[in-house]
Amino acid sequence: MSDPREAVERNELSVGEVCAATGLSARTLRYYEELGLLPDVRRSAGGRRVYGPDELERLRFIGRLKALGLSLAEVQELNAVYAIGHSTQQMLQSLDRLLDSHQAEVEDRIKSLDRLRSEIGSYREHIRARAEELETRKPR
Numbered sequence: 536m537s538d539p540r541e542a543v544e545r546n547e548l549s550v551g552e553v554c555a556a557t558g559l560s561a562r563t564l565r566y567y568e569e570l571g572l573l574p575d576v577r578r579s580a581g582g583r584r585v586y587g588p589d590e591l592e593r594l595r596f597i598g599r600l601k602a603l604g605l606s607l608a609e610v611q612e613l614n615a616v617y618a619i620g621h622s623t624q625q626m627l628q629s630l631d632r633l634l635d636s637h638q639a640e641v642e643d644r645i646k647s648l649d650r651l652r653s654e655i656g657s658y659r660e661h662i663r664a665r666a667e668e669l670e671t672r673k674p675r
Contacts, residue, residue, distance in 0.1 A: 548586040604637045
């Protein structure tokens, strides 16, 4: 395998090199292509997929969005917004709305988990008190 930096400069990253650079599997790359998240992947004369820096950047962007909690359907939605208007500005505004919604959901989950933690703590105190009560009643 050649130096990945040279392959990027030549615009000729192989599937294996992209997988190594992104941590994705070859199947995931094909799946993203099927979903339209990775459009216009070029082919070599031998029919093999060939990737360049734009595809690598897009894959890293998709990975970041997934890490932030966006689904592939939401990533597709952003892709469609960009494709329709060819506007990064519109896509970023849509992304901001999606992230706002996800942040609100995370905040709600945190509140719910805080309540659960409090309930667990209270119940543990109840159990300990009950166990202590039973221990003191035990005949010696």
